[in-house]
Amino acid sequence: MERISTKQMSVLIIFFVIGDMLLFLPSNMAAIAHQDAWISGLIGLVLGLLFAWLIFEFSQCFPGLNLVQIHKQVLGTWVGGAVSLFYMIIMFHDAATQVREIGDFVTTQMMTETPMRIICILMVIMLVVAIRSGLESIARTAEVLILVFAIMFIAVILLLIPEAKLDRLTPVLEHDIPTLVHGSLFFIAFPFTELFVMWMILPNVKANEHLRKDFILASVIGGIAIFAIVLMSLLVLGAYLTEHQMYSTYTLAKKIGIGHFLERVEAILAISWLLCTYFRMVIYGYGFIKGIAELLQIQDYRYLTIPFGTLTFSYALVIAPNVVYFDSMNPYWVTWDFTYFPVIPLIVYLIFKIRQRAMRR
Amino acid sequence: MFVMVTGLVLAVSVLAAAVELPKLIKQRQGREAAVYGVMLVIGMALCIITGINIKLPSPFQLLVWIYKPVNDWFAAMFPGGG
Numbered sequence: 001m002e003r004i005s006t007k008q009m010s011v012l013i014i015f016f017v018i019g020d021m022l023l024f025l026p027s028n029m030a031a032i033a034h035q036d037a038w039i040s041g042l043i044g045l046v047l048g049l050l051f052a053w054l055i056f057e058f059s060q061c062f063p064g065l066n067l068v069q070i071h072k073q074v075l076g077t078w079v080g081g082a083v084s085l086f087y088m089i090i091m092f093h094d095a096a097t098q099v100r101e102i103g104d105f106v107t108t109q110m111m112t113e114t115p116m117r118i119i120c121i122l123m124v125i126m127l128v129v130a131i132r133s134g135l136e137s138i139a140r141t142a143e144v145l146i147l148v149f150a151i152m153f154i155a156v157i158l159l160l161i162p163e164a165k166l167d168r169l170t171p172v173l174e175h176d177i178p179t180l181v182h183g184s185l186f187f188i189a190f191p192f193t194e195l196f197v198m199w200m201i202l203p204n205v206k207a208n209e210h211l212r213k214d215f216i217l218a219s220v221i222g223g224i225a226i227f228a229i230v231l232m233s234l235l236v237l238g239a240y241l242t243e244h245q246m247y248s249t250y251t252l253a254k255k256i257g258i259g260h261f262l263e264r265v266e267a268i269l270a271i272s273w274l275l276c277t278y279f280r281m282v283i284y285g286y287g288f289i290k291g292i293a294e295l296l297q298i299q300d301y302r303y304l305t306i307p308f309g310t311l312t313f314s315y316a317l318v319i320a321p322n323v324v325y326f327d328s329m330n331p332y333w334v335t336w337d338f339t340y341f342p343v344i345p346l347i348v349y350l351i352f353k354i355r356q357r358a359m360r361r
Numbered sequence: 362m363f364v365m366v367t368g369l370v371l372a373v374s375v376l377a378a379a380v381e382l383p384k385l386i387k388q389r390q391g392r393e394a395a396v397y398g399v400m401l402v403i404g405m406a407l408c409i410i411t412g413i414n415i416k417l418p419s420p421f422q423l424l425v426w427i428y429k430p431v432n433d434w435f436a437a438m439f440p441g442g443g
Binding site for chain 1: 435
Protein backbone atom coordinates (compact mmCIF):
# COMPACT_ATOMS: atom_id res chain seq x y z
CA MET A 1 0.00 0.00 0.00
CA GLU A 2 1.39 3.35 -0.99
CA ARG A 3 1.38 6.02 1.66
CA ILE A 4 1.76 9.78 1.32
CA SER A 5 1.90 12.35 4.08
CA THR A 6 -0.71 15.07 4.58
CA LYS A 7 1.81 17.67 3.45
CA GLN A 8 2.28 15.86 0.16
CA MET A 9 -1.49 15.58 -0.20
CA SER A 10 -1.85 19.34 0.31
CA VAL A 11 0.74 20.00 -2.36
CA LEU A 12 -1.12 17.75 -4.79
CA ILE A 13 -4.36 19.57 -3.98
CA ILE A 14 -2.80 22.98 -4.57
CA PHE A 15 -1.51 21.84 -7.96
CA PHE A 16 -4.85 20.24 -8.73
CA VAL A 17 -6.96 23.27 -7.83
CA ILE A 18 -4.80 25.71 -9.79
CA GLY A 19 -4.32 23.27 -12.65
CA ASP A 20 -5.23 24.38 -16.14
CA MET A 21 -7.49 27.08 -14.71
CA LEU A 22 -4.50 29.38 -14.40
CA LEU A 23 -4.88 30.04 -18.12
CA PHE A 24 -8.56 29.57 -18.86
CA LEU A 25 -10.51 30.91 -15.93
CA PRO A 26 -10.19 34.70 -16.46
CA SER A 27 -11.54 34.68 -20.00
CA ASN A 28 -14.33 32.22 -19.17
CA MET A 29 -15.51 34.30 -16.25
CA ALA A 30 -15.07 37.68 -17.88
CA ALA A 31 -17.14 36.49 -20.84
CA ILE A 32 -20.15 36.35 -18.49
CA ALA A 33 -19.60 38.84 -15.69
CA HIS A 34 -17.29 41.26 -17.61
CA GLN A 35 -15.57 43.71 -15.22
CA ASP A 36 -17.40 42.17 -12.26
CA ALA A 37 -15.72 38.80 -12.77
CA TRP A 38 -13.71 39.34 -9.61
CA ILE A 39 -16.93 39.54 -7.57
CA SER A 40 -18.00 36.30 -9.25
CA GLY A 41 -14.61 34.98 -8.23
CA LEU A 42 -15.25 35.86 -4.59
CA ILE A 43 -18.66 34.16 -4.66
CA GLY A 44 -17.07 31.18 -6.37
CA LEU A 45 -14.26 31.04 -3.83
CA VAL A 46 -16.69 30.85 -0.91
CA LEU A 47 -19.02 28.31 -2.55
CA GLY A 48 -16.12 26.33 -3.96
CA LEU A 49 -14.49 26.01 -0.55
CA LEU A 50 -17.82 24.84 0.82
CA PHE A 51 -17.82 22.17 -1.89
CA ALA A 52 -14.23 21.19 -1.10
CA TRP A 53 -15.18 20.80 2.55
CA LEU A 54 -18.24 18.69 1.67
CA ILE A 55 -16.11 16.50 -0.59
CA PHE A 56 -13.75 15.92 2.31
CA GLU A 57 -16.57 15.19 4.75
CA PHE A 58 -18.15 12.73 2.34
CA SER A 59 -14.93 10.74 2.19
CA GLN A 60 -14.71 10.80 6.00
CA CYS A 61 -18.05 8.97 6.23
CA PHE A 62 -16.27 5.99 4.67
CA PRO A 63 -12.83 5.88 6.29
CA GLY A 64 -10.21 3.97 4.36
CA LEU A 65 -12.37 3.37 1.31
CA ASN A 66 -11.77 4.86 -2.11
CA LEU A 67 -14.44 5.91 -4.60
CA VAL A 68 -14.93 2.48 -6.16
CA GLN A 69 -15.09 0.75 -2.78
CA ILE A 70 -17.57 3.32 -1.43
CA HIS A 71 -19.96 2.71 -4.31
CA LYS A 72 -19.50 -1.05 -4.01
CA GLN A 73 -20.26 -0.98 -0.32
CA VAL A 74 -23.29 1.30 -0.55
CA LEU A 75 -24.86 0.33 -3.87
CA GLY A 76 -23.71 -3.25 -4.35
CA THR A 77 -21.40 -4.73 -6.96
CA TRP A 78 -23.35 -4.03 -10.14
CA VAL A 79 -25.04 -0.68 -9.55
CA GLY A 80 -21.99 0.54 -7.64
CA GLY A 81 -19.75 -0.64 -10.44
CA ALA A 82 -21.82 1.23 -13.01
CA VAL A 83 -21.70 4.44 -10.97
CA SER A 84 -17.95 4.06 -10.49
CA LEU A 85 -17.52 3.51 -14.21
CA PHE A 86 -19.35 6.78 -14.77
CA TYR A 87 -16.72 8.47 -12.58
CA MET A 88 -13.92 6.70 -14.44
CA ILE A 89 -15.21 8.19 -17.69
CA ILE A 90 -14.81 11.77 -16.48
CA MET A 91 -11.39 11.05 -14.98
CA PHE A 92 -10.14 9.59 -18.22
CA HIS A 93 -11.78 12.34 -20.24
CA ASP A 94 -10.22 15.00 -18.03
CA ALA A 95 -6.75 13.45 -18.16
CA ALA A 96 -6.92 13.42 -21.96
CA THR A 97 -8.28 16.99 -21.89
CA GLN A 98 -5.25 18.24 -20.01
CA VAL A 99 -3.00 16.62 -22.62
CA ARG A 100 -5.00 18.26 -25.36
CA GLU A 101 -4.98 21.66 -23.66
CA ILE A 102 -1.21 21.58 -23.38
CA GLY A 103 -1.00 20.55 -27.03
CA ASP A 104 -3.33 23.35 -28.11
CA PHE A 105 -1.60 26.00 -26.04
CA VAL A 106 1.94 25.13 -27.04
CA THR A 107 1.13 24.83 -30.74
CA THR A 108 -0.91 28.05 -30.94
CA GLN A 109 1.24 30.30 -28.74
CA MET A 110 4.80 29.02 -28.47
CA MET A 111 5.78 26.48 -31.14
CA THR A 112 3.46 27.23 -34.00
CA GLU A 113 5.27 25.03 -36.53
CA THR A 114 5.29 21.88 -34.42
CA PRO A 115 2.49 19.35 -34.97
CA MET A 116 0.30 19.00 -31.90
CA ARG A 117 0.88 15.25 -31.79
CA ILE A 118 4.51 15.71 -30.86
CA ILE A 119 3.61 17.80 -27.81
CA CYS A 120 0.84 15.36 -26.87
CA ILE A 121 3.11 12.34 -27.13
CA LEU A 122 5.72 14.02 -24.94
CA MET A 123 3.12 14.77 -22.28
CA VAL A 124 1.71 11.25 -22.46
CA ILE A 125 5.18 9.76 -22.00
CA MET A 126 5.64 11.88 -18.89
CA LEU A 127 2.20 10.83 -17.68
CA VAL A 128 2.93 7.14 -18.13
CA VAL A 129 6.31 7.41 -16.44
CA ALA A 130 4.76 9.23 -13.47
CA ILE A 131 1.92 6.76 -12.96
CA ARG A 132 4.25 3.81 -13.38
CA SER A 133 6.48 5.10 -10.60
CA GLY A 134 3.52 5.22 -8.23
CA LEU A 135 1.78 7.73 -6.01
CA GLU A 136 4.69 8.20 -3.63
CA SER A 137 7.01 9.36 -6.39
CA ILE A 138 4.32 11.62 -7.82
CA ALA A 139 3.80 13.21 -4.41
CA ARG A 140 7.52 13.70 -3.83
CA THR A 141 8.01 15.26 -7.24
CA ALA A 142 5.14 17.61 -6.53
CA GLU A 143 6.66 18.50 -3.18
CA VAL A 144 9.89 19.56 -4.89
CA LEU A 145 8.31 21.38 -7.80
CA ILE A 146 5.80 23.34 -5.71
CA LEU A 147 8.67 25.60 -4.65
CA VAL A 148 9.61 26.36 -8.23
CA PHE A 149 5.96 26.91 -9.05
CA ALA A 150 5.32 29.17 -6.06
CA ILE A 151 8.35 31.36 -6.76
CA MET A 152 7.48 31.77 -10.44
CA PHE A 153 3.80 32.37 -9.78
CA ILE A 154 4.36 34.95 -7.03
CA ALA A 155 6.99 36.67 -9.15
CA VAL A 156 4.54 37.03 -12.03
CA ILE A 157 1.83 38.44 -9.74
CA LEU A 158 4.21 40.89 -8.06
CA LEU A 159 5.72 42.09 -11.33
CA LEU A 160 2.24 42.82 -12.64
CA ILE A 161 1.34 45.17 -9.81
CA PRO A 162 2.90 48.28 -11.47
CA GLU A 163 0.67 47.72 -14.52
CA ALA A 164 -2.55 47.41 -12.51
CA LYS A 165 -5.12 50.20 -12.68
CA LEU A 166 -8.07 50.16 -10.32
CA ASP A 167 -10.37 52.13 -12.63
CA ARG A 168 -10.48 49.16 -15.01
CA LEU A 169 -12.89 47.54 -12.53
CA THR A 170 -15.45 50.35 -12.84
CA PRO A 171 -18.43 50.37 -13.05
CA VAL A 172 -18.54 48.01 -10.08
CA LEU A 173 -21.62 45.79 -9.65
CA GLU A 174 -23.08 46.68 -13.01
CA HIS A 175 -24.51 43.17 -13.31
CA ASP A 176 -27.29 41.60 -11.31
CA ILE A 177 -26.85 38.75 -8.85
CA PRO A 178 -27.86 35.87 -11.22
CA THR A 179 -25.19 36.96 -13.70
CA LEU A 180 -22.57 37.09 -11.00
CA VAL A 181 -23.51 33.62 -9.77
CA HIS A 182 -23.53 32.34 -13.33
CA GLY A 183 -20.00 33.66 -13.77
CA SER A 184 -18.91 32.04 -10.56
CA LEU A 185 -20.02 28.57 -11.72
CA PHE A 186 -16.77 28.15 -13.65
CA PHE A 187 -14.84 29.01 -10.52
CA ILE A 188 -16.76 26.41 -8.51
CA ALA A 189 -16.94 23.61 -11.05
CA PHE A 190 -13.52 23.24 -12.61
CA PRO A 191 -11.18 23.68 -9.66
CA PHE A 192 -13.26 22.61 -6.66
CA THR A 193 -16.00 20.20 -7.77
CA GLU A 194 -13.46 18.10 -9.58
CA LEU A 195 -11.69 17.52 -6.28
CA PHE A 196 -13.77 14.32 -6.14
CA VAL A 197 -10.70 12.70 -7.70
CA MET A 198 -9.20 13.01 -4.22
CA TRP A 199 -11.50 10.18 -3.11
CA MET A 200 -9.08 7.91 -4.93
CA ILE A 201 -6.08 9.37 -3.10
CA LEU A 202 -7.38 10.14 0.41
CA PRO A 203 -7.33 6.49 1.63
CA ASN A 204 -3.58 6.46 0.87
CA VAL A 205 -2.87 9.47 3.07
CA LYS A 206 -1.32 8.68 6.43
CA ALA A 207 -3.94 9.35 9.10
CA ASN A 208 -3.16 12.51 10.95
CA GLU A 209 -5.18 14.80 13.19
CA HIS A 210 -4.75 17.79 10.89
CA LEU A 211 -5.88 15.98 7.75
CA ARG A 212 -9.06 18.06 7.58
CA LYS A 213 -7.24 21.33 8.24
CA ASP A 214 -4.61 20.56 5.59
CA PHE A 215 -7.20 19.60 3.00
CA ILE A 216 -9.15 22.83 3.48
CA LEU A 217 -6.02 24.97 3.75
CA ALA A 218 -4.66 23.58 0.49
CA SER A 219 -7.97 24.32 -1.24
CA VAL A 220 -7.89 27.86 0.18
CA ILE A 221 -4.36 28.46 -1.11
CA GLY A 222 -5.24 27.12 -4.56
CA GLY A 223 -8.45 29.13 -4.63
CA ILE A 224 -6.71 32.36 -3.66
CA ALA A 225 -4.07 31.79 -6.34
CA ILE A 226 -6.64 31.47 -9.13
CA PHE A 227 -8.63 34.36 -7.69
CA ALA A 228 -5.47 36.48 -7.80
CA ILE A 229 -5.05 35.58 -11.46
CA VAL A 230 -8.62 36.59 -12.31
CA LEU A 231 -8.23 39.86 -10.43
CA MET A 232 -4.87 40.71 -11.99
CA SER A 233 -6.18 39.87 -15.41
CA LEU A 234 -9.01 42.38 -14.98
CA LEU A 235 -6.80 45.02 -13.39
CA VAL A 236 -4.10 44.87 -16.04
CA LEU A 237 -5.88 43.93 -19.25
CA GLY A 238 -9.38 45.20 -18.48
CA ALA A 239 -12.59 43.24 -19.08
CA TYR A 240 -12.67 43.59 -22.85
CA LEU A 241 -9.22 42.19 -23.56
CA THR A 242 -9.60 39.49 -20.92
CA GLU A 243 -12.76 38.08 -22.40
CA HIS A 244 -11.54 38.20 -25.98
CA GLN A 245 -8.22 36.50 -25.39
CA MET A 246 -8.11 32.75 -25.53
CA TYR A 247 -5.20 32.61 -23.11
CA SER A 248 -5.57 35.87 -21.26
CA THR A 249 -3.07 35.08 -18.52
CA TYR A 250 -0.40 34.48 -21.13
CA THR A 251 -1.14 37.85 -22.70
CA LEU A 252 -1.04 39.27 -19.20
CA ALA A 253 2.49 38.03 -18.61
CA LYS A 254 3.59 39.64 -21.87
CA LYS A 255 2.69 43.00 -20.32
CA ILE A 256 5.44 42.68 -17.74
CA GLY A 257 8.29 44.99 -18.55
CA ILE A 258 10.54 46.64 -16.02
CA GLY A 259 12.93 49.13 -17.53
CA HIS A 260 14.34 47.36 -20.55
CA PHE A 261 16.05 44.58 -18.71
CA LEU A 262 13.15 42.42 -17.51
CA GLU A 263 10.94 41.56 -20.43
CA ARG A 264 9.29 38.58 -22.12
CA VAL A 265 8.70 36.70 -18.90
CA GLU A 266 5.65 34.92 -20.34
CA ALA A 267 7.76 31.79 -20.67
CA ILE A 268 7.91 31.68 -16.87
CA LEU A 269 4.14 31.71 -16.73
CA ALA A 270 3.91 29.07 -19.45
CA ILE A 271 6.27 26.81 -17.50
CA SER A 272 4.36 27.22 -14.27
CA TRP A 273 1.11 26.52 -16.12
CA LEU A 274 2.63 23.39 -17.65
CA LEU A 275 3.71 22.26 -14.19
CA CYS A 276 0.32 22.51 -12.57
CA THR A 277 -1.54 21.18 -15.59
CA TYR A 278 0.84 18.25 -15.64
CA PHE A 279 0.10 17.40 -12.03
CA ARG A 280 -3.62 17.74 -12.62
CA MET A 281 -3.27 15.33 -15.51
CA VAL A 282 -1.25 12.88 -13.43
CA ILE A 283 -3.80 12.94 -10.60
CA TYR A 284 -6.65 12.28 -13.03
CA GLY A 285 -4.69 9.54 -14.74
CA TYR A 286 -3.79 7.96 -11.43
CA GLY A 287 -7.41 8.12 -10.27
CA PHE A 288 -8.62 6.54 -13.48
CA ILE A 289 -6.11 3.75 -13.62
CA LYS A 290 -6.45 2.95 -9.92
CA GLY A 291 -10.22 2.94 -10.24
CA ILE A 292 -10.21 0.66 -13.27
CA ALA A 293 -7.83 -1.71 -11.51
CA GLU A 294 -10.08 -1.72 -8.45
CA LEU A 295 -13.21 -2.16 -10.53
CA LEU A 296 -11.87 -5.12 -12.49
CA GLN A 297 -10.01 -6.52 -9.48
CA ILE A 298 -6.55 -6.22 -10.94
CA GLN A 299 -3.74 -6.68 -8.43
CA ASP A 300 -1.36 -4.02 -9.66
CA TYR A 301 -2.55 -0.99 -11.57
CA ARG A 302 0.95 -0.44 -12.97
CA TYR A 303 0.34 -3.15 -15.57
CA LEU A 304 -2.22 -0.93 -17.27
CA THR A 305 -0.08 2.16 -17.74
CA ILE A 306 1.15 1.50 -21.29
CA PRO A 307 -2.30 0.78 -22.80
CA PHE A 308 -3.59 3.76 -20.83
CA GLY A 309 -0.92 5.92 -22.47
CA THR A 310 -1.85 4.79 -25.98
CA LEU A 311 -5.51 5.34 -25.24
CA THR A 312 -4.98 8.80 -23.75
CA PHE A 313 -2.82 9.91 -26.64
CA SER A 314 -5.33 8.95 -29.31
CA TYR A 315 -8.35 10.14 -27.31
CA ALA A 316 -6.71 13.54 -26.81
CA LEU A 317 -6.60 13.92 -30.58
CA VAL A 318 -10.19 12.76 -31.13
CA ILE A 319 -11.67 14.84 -28.31
CA ALA A 320 -12.39 18.01 -30.31
CA PRO A 321 -11.72 19.17 -33.85
CA ASN A 322 -10.22 22.50 -32.80
CA VAL A 323 -9.62 24.77 -29.86
CA VAL A 324 -12.66 27.00 -30.47
CA TYR A 325 -15.06 24.06 -30.41
CA PHE A 326 -13.29 22.88 -27.31
CA ASP A 327 -13.86 26.15 -25.50
CA SER A 328 -17.53 26.30 -26.48
CA MET A 329 -18.14 23.13 -24.46
CA ASN A 330 -17.51 24.81 -21.12
CA PRO A 331 -21.18 25.49 -20.14
CA TYR A 332 -22.11 21.82 -20.63
CA TRP A 333 -19.00 20.70 -18.86
CA VAL A 334 -19.98 22.72 -15.80
CA THR A 335 -23.34 20.93 -15.55
CA TRP A 336 -21.57 17.65 -16.16
CA ASP A 337 -19.26 18.34 -13.22
CA PHE A 338 -22.18 19.21 -10.98
CA THR A 339 -23.74 15.79 -11.61
CA TYR A 340 -20.55 14.26 -10.28
CA PHE A 341 -20.31 16.20 -7.18
CA PRO A 342 -23.43 17.39 -5.50
CA VAL A 343 -25.95 15.13 -7.28
CA ILE A 344 -24.58 11.55 -7.28
CA PRO A 345 -22.81 11.67 -3.88
CA LEU A 346 -25.95 13.15 -2.31
CA ILE A 347 -27.98 10.17 -3.53
CA VAL A 348 -25.25 7.78 -2.41
CA TYR A 349 -25.12 9.44 0.99
CA LEU A 350 -28.90 9.25 1.44
CA ILE A 351 -28.93 5.55 0.50
CA PHE A 352 -26.05 4.99 2.92
CA LYS A 353 -27.94 6.69 5.76
CA ILE A 354 -31.19 4.84 5.04
CA ARG A 355 -29.40 1.50 4.94
CA GLN A 356 -27.55 2.31 8.14
CA ARG A 357 -30.82 3.08 9.88
CA ALA A 358 -32.41 -0.09 8.52
CA MET A 359 -29.44 -2.12 9.76
CA ARG A 360 -29.82 -0.77 13.29
CA ARG A 361 -33.43 -1.88 13.58
CA MET B 362 4.83 13.53 -40.09
CA PHE B 363 1.47 12.27 -38.79
CA VAL B 364 2.27 8.80 -40.04
CA MET B 365 5.63 8.89 -38.32
CA VAL B 366 4.19 9.83 -34.93
CA THR B 367 1.41 7.27 -35.27
CA GLY B 368 3.92 4.63 -36.29
CA LEU B 369 6.08 5.49 -33.29
CA VAL B 370 3.15 5.18 -30.89
CA LEU B 371 2.07 1.89 -32.43
CA ALA B 372 5.62 0.53 -32.35
CA VAL B 373 6.08 1.45 -28.69
CA SER B 374 2.69 -0.06 -27.79
CA VAL B 375 3.40 -3.30 -29.60
CA LEU B 376 6.88 -3.51 -28.11
CA ALA B 377 5.56 -2.93 -24.59
CA ALA B 378 2.84 -5.51 -25.12
CA ALA B 379 5.41 -8.00 -26.41
CA VAL B 380 7.40 -7.57 -23.22
CA GLU B 381 4.55 -7.36 -20.70
CA LEU B 382 1.82 -9.66 -21.99
CA PRO B 383 3.85 -12.91 -21.87
CA LYS B 384 4.83 -12.03 -18.32
CA LEU B 385 1.18 -11.62 -17.34
CA ILE B 386 0.13 -14.82 -19.05
CA LYS B 387 2.99 -16.73 -17.43
CA GLN B 388 1.82 -15.51 -14.01
CA ARG B 389 -1.68 -16.84 -14.86
CA GLN B 390 -3.21 -13.37 -14.62
CA GLY B 391 -5.71 -13.88 -17.41
CA ARG B 392 -7.94 -11.01 -16.36
CA GLU B 393 -5.05 -8.55 -16.37
CA ALA B 394 -3.95 -9.75 -19.78
CA ALA B 395 -7.49 -9.38 -21.15
CA VAL B 396 -7.93 -5.82 -19.83
CA TYR B 397 -4.46 -4.93 -21.06
CA GLY B 398 -5.24 -6.30 -24.52
CA VAL B 399 -8.63 -4.61 -24.84
CA MET B 400 -7.32 -1.19 -23.78
CA LEU B 401 -4.33 -1.47 -26.05
CA VAL B 402 -6.38 -2.55 -29.08
CA ILE B 403 -8.89 0.31 -28.62
CA GLY B 404 -6.02 2.76 -28.16
CA MET B 405 -4.18 1.53 -31.23
CA ALA B 406 -7.33 1.55 -33.36
CA LEU B 407 -8.06 5.16 -32.38
CA CYS B 408 -4.43 6.02 -33.00
CA ILE B 409 -4.56 4.63 -36.54
CA ILE B 410 -7.85 6.42 -37.23
CA THR B 411 -6.41 9.78 -36.16
CA GLY B 412 -3.14 8.98 -37.92
CA ILE B 413 -4.76 8.68 -41.34
CA ASN B 414 -6.84 11.80 -40.63
CA ILE B 415 -10.33 10.37 -40.51
CA LYS B 416 -12.59 12.80 -38.66
CA LEU B 417 -14.42 11.05 -35.86
CA PRO B 418 -17.37 12.78 -34.20
CA SER B 419 -16.22 14.46 -31.01
CA PRO B 420 -17.26 12.76 -27.75
CA PHE B 421 -18.41 16.19 -26.65
CA GLN B 422 -21.45 15.84 -28.90
CA LEU B 423 -22.82 13.24 -26.52
CA LEU B 424 -22.22 15.63 -23.63
CA VAL B 425 -24.09 18.42 -25.41
CA TRP B 426 -26.93 16.06 -26.29
CA ILE B 427 -27.38 15.07 -22.65
CA TYR B 428 -26.83 18.41 -20.94
CA LYS B 429 -28.31 20.92 -23.36
CA PRO B 430 -31.87 20.36 -22.01
CA VAL B 431 -30.56 20.77 -18.45
CA ASN B 432 -28.74 23.98 -19.29
CA ASP B 433 -31.73 25.34 -21.18
CA TRP B 434 -33.95 24.56 -18.23
CA PHE B 435 -31.62 26.44 -15.88
CA ALA B 436 -31.49 29.37 -18.29
CA ALA B 437 -35.30 29.47 -18.32
CA MET B 438 -35.49 29.20 -14.54
CA PHE B 439 -33.09 32.05 -13.86
CA PRO B 440 -33.64 34.68 -16.52
CA GLY B 441 -31.11 37.46 -16.69
CA GLY B 442 -28.28 35.18 -15.68
CA GLY B 443 -26.04 36.34 -18.52
